[in-house]
Amino acid sequence: MDGFYQKSVKPRPRFEWSSKYIFRPLAHLVVVPLSRTPVTPPMVVMFHTLLGLYAVALIPQGQTLLPAFLMQIKTVLDGADGQLARATGQTSETGRYLDTNMDFVVNTALFLAIGAQSGQWLQAFLGWVLLALIGTTDFQWEAAHQRSRGNTFRATPEQQNDNPLVLALMKGFYNVVFGPQDRLIRAWNDGRFQAITRQARPDQLQEASQVYHTPRILDFSMNMGLATQFLLAGVCIALGRPLWYVYALYVQAGVLLLLQGYREHLTREFLKKS
Structure with missing residues (x-):
């Protein structure tokens, strides 16, 4: 079963603590029995989406512990769909x-619920924007890290029989x-690197790119993933202070x-010394 578990885990250069030590092991407990049924990963996605929507709908009603708990179940299942697909x-x-x-x-829906519960709609909107940008930064930094080292960021999907219409709608x-x-x-990421290395010699660029895309920053950015976000949001909701999450x-x-x-400082220092 260890091999089954390892196959289900997405390879990443660093890891998200809450995912590795809490949600991924719990998801595995779901994946093992599901793998013996006709349940497909998209079915799991739709179920945890409905569960998440139900959970956040309880927040404006003043409920605390139940939505916080259901959000963690949603996170477990959110990991389970991918683990099931890979396994x-x-x-x-x-x-x-x-x-x-x-x-x-x-x-x-979560930030709509936070706005409705607190009456602070501007704060909720800013939180929604920030979460999107934080998630995209995490994604782009990891992708750039892999590209700078000549690694494949995402493996080719094992199934190639996607319905063209459904795929087009999803895309x-x-x-x-x-x-x-x-x-x-991505433009910000690449633009800053180009600005810093404008005067660099051609032979410095490859190593400078690896310095700029240091895995040290991933130790932080990858711990701002969605599993950690929902854990943190759940704590704030359980305490009756959803706005604290913003x-x-x-x-x-x-x-x-x-x-x-x-990382800009690291890259400049590398260029000075090399």
Whole structure:
């Protein structure tokens, strides 16, 4: 069963603590029995999406512990769909887009619920924007780290029989919602590197790229993933202070800016010494 578990785990250069030590092992307990049934990963995605929407709908009603708990169950199942797909050879391009798109739907509903519960609609909107940018930064930094080392960021899906219409709809939704921020963060990432290395020698660029995309920043950014976000949001909701989660996102955004400054400093120091 260890081999089955290892097959289900997505290879990443660093790991998210809450996912590795809490949610991924719990998801495995779900994946093992599900792998013996006709249940497919997209079915799991749709179920945990509905569960997440139900959970956040309880927040404006003043409930605390139940929505907080259900959000953690949602996170377990959110990990289970991917683990099930990898363990059983059911990864697909449609599934990847579906999972990301449905996470966006639940995340949006969460901040609507925070706004309704607190009456602080501007704060809720800013939290929604920040969570999207933090998630995209995590994604783009990891992708850039892998590219700088000549690694494959995402393996080719094992299933190639996607329904063209469904896949087109999933891609279209993703491109509308995530496309602009993906381009923004990637352009910022690449633009800053180009500005720092403008005077660098050609023989310095490859190593400078690896210094700039240091795995040290991933130790922080990858721990701002959705599993950790829902754990943190759940704590705030359980305490009856959902708006505190928005404030926590301000802190995370500040940490990312500090990390950007840190890797720029590392790259400049490398260029001076090499």
